Amino acid sequence: MITPRAPKGTYDLLPDAAAERDVIVAAAARVFTAYGYRHVVTPEFEETGLFERGVGEATDIVRKEMYTFADKGGRLMTLRPEGTAPVARAYVEHGMHKLPQPVKLWYHAPMFRYERPQAGRYREHHQIGAEAMGSAEPAVDAEVIVMLGQILGELGVTGLRLAVNSMGDRECRPAYVALLREYLEAHAVELCQECRVRTQLNPLRTFDCKEPGCRAVMARAPHVVDHLCAGCRRHFAGVVELLRLAGLAPQVDFTLVRGLDYYTRTTFEFQSDKLGFAQSTVGGGGRYDYLVEQIGGPPTPGVGFGCGLERLTLACEAKAHPVGGPPVYVVAFAPERRADAFAVAQRLRAGGLPGAELDLAARSVKGQLKQASRLGARLAVLVGLDELAAETVRLRDLATGSEDDVTIDELPGRVTSLLAAAARPPERGHVGGRGGKV
Numbered sequence: 001m002i003t004p005r006a007p008k009g010t011y012d013l014l015p016d017a018a019a020e021r022d023v024i025v026a027a028a029a030r031v032f033t034a035y036g037y038r039h040v041v042t043p044e045f046e047e048t049g050l051f052e053r054g055v056g057e058a059t060d061i062v063r064k065e066m067y068t069f070a071d072k073g074g075r076l077m078t079l080r081p082e083g084t085a086p087v088a089r090a091y092v093e094h095g096m097h098k099l100p101q102p103v104k105l106w107y108h109a110p111m112f113r114y115e116r117p118q119a120g121r122y123r124e125h126h127q128i129g130a131e132a133m134g135s136a137e138p139a140v141d142a143e144v145i146v147m148l149g150q151i152l153g154e155l156g157v158t159g160l161r162l163a164v165n166s167m168g169d170r171e172c173r174p175a176y177v178a179l180l181r182e183y184l185e186a187h188a189v190e191l192c193q194e195c196r197v198r199t200q201l202n203p204l205r206t207f208d209c210k211e212p213g214c215r216a217v218m219a220r221a222p223h224v225v226d227h228l229c230a231g232c233r234r235h236f237a238g239v240v241e242l243l244r245l246a247g248l249a250p251q252v253d254f255t256l257v258r259g260l261d262y263y264t265r266t267t268f269e270f271q272s273d274k275l276g277f278a279q280s281t282v283g284g285g286g287r288y289d290y291l292v293e294q295i296g297g298p299p300t301p302g303v304g305f306g307c308g309l310e311r312l313t314l315a316c317e318a319k320a321h322p323v324g325g326p327p328v329y330v331v332a333f334a335p336e337r338r339a340d341a342f343a344v345a346q347r348l349r350a351g352g353l354p355g356a357e358l359d360l361a362a363r364s365v366k367g368q369l370k371q372a373s374r375l376g377a378r379l380a381v382l383v384g385l386d387e388l389a390a391e392t393v394r395l396r397d398l399a400t401g402s403e404d405d406v407t408i409d410e411l412p413g414r415v416t417s418l419l420a421a422a423a424r425p426p427e428r429g430h431v432g433g434r435g436g437k438v
Helices: 016-032 048-056 060-065 084-093 138-154 173-186 193-201 203-208 212-219 232-247 311-314 333-349 365-375 413-425
Strands: 045-047 068-070 076-079 103-112 126-135 158-166 250-252 263-272 281-287 302-308 328-331 355-356 380-384 392-397 402-409
Touching: 016 103, 016 126, 016 311, 045 048, 045 084, 048 060, 048 076, 048 084, 084 103, 084 126, 084 302, 126 138, 126 311, 138 158, 138 232, 138 263, 138 281, 138 302, 158 232, 173 193, 173 203, 193 203, 203 212, 232 250, 232 263, 263 413, 281 311, 302 311, 328 333, 328 365, 333 355, 333 380, 333 413, 380 413, 392 413, 402 413
Parallel strands: 158 250, 328 355, 328 380
Antiparallel strands: 045 076, 068 076, 103 126, 126 302, 158 263, 263 281, 281 302, 380 392, 392 402
16 A cells, blocks of 8 residues: 655645744734735636746746646646735736725735755745835835844844845846846856756846856856946935845845846845855845736836745744643543533633643543643643532642632633743742742
């Protein structure tokens, strides 16, 4: 018999890892909300033409990495390889250009790319991202970058560098691309075969190559920031100034072009040495002033970023692990009191206590207490002790062994206060917590 396994390039997120992922997403959601960004959800597959028009037919994503299929109606569909084009499609389809601008949105979604799996990079991976559509001001670029930096900071990502660049616009980029292609053609023998193809399709993509020979050629290539028009120079200078005012230290990197054709003007990346040289990017993005227009909408400037959660998890210095076990375990001291224990657990849950558990395997009292310890419960509620009144239970602190008898009506409040006290740090001048009776 063949043991079933997840497809290559995918993975199962088991409960502890899923809890850690939830903490990361929740932290990002708090920052997004603080900046006025609202959650948006788009389908996991779109018509293939959206990505061909928006992302660019010359990109590696469209040429090599998309999961594309024909549906039963013969339409070509593609599993979402990136998040910006679908959000732009939703912006156009639902007439968001009529809303107060810029429209600020964030998402958390799986992405699919057929590429070589490696640490933190999978064929099915997950991203958080944000898009601000409807303003061409440098302040929007700066806000998006600062927001991503704050998310990374709150998650404990250290050793960060902020790289920025400008890719120009329709006015100045064509002349630079022609100059770059001329340079690359003069050095074609030094380039890998893939970069020779990129030279003709989109010369900017050659900056992405990791081959040593190609990197040596690109290090001597013309710098795009030296060939910007006056408008792009002013915009880029404005972004850099605002970032510095916000306390960041942006470093201009003329090789930073990102991997998607829709970028114009600002591009940026946060990089960390913790991920290694070849794959040091934690998250990044840029401006895309022509994307909405390219997919059939009105001319609409935009800027945003995407951040892979798998890579972000690897880069976190201090991982936030939620408490793994239930805070309370309800123990039935006799088989005929199991229904009472069930009712007590429901009473705690209805009172807003997260994670009240009880025995679901007909264990003995000793087995129930052992299970509570195994799960990591802090408190045990003992139901059905002979010496207690009918509406009274015994509350045991499993860390200290101290006990207290309380009525069922008092139980939710008593449990909440004990857990809150246990979560507080000890008072200054004392080592550890209080002893004695609970």
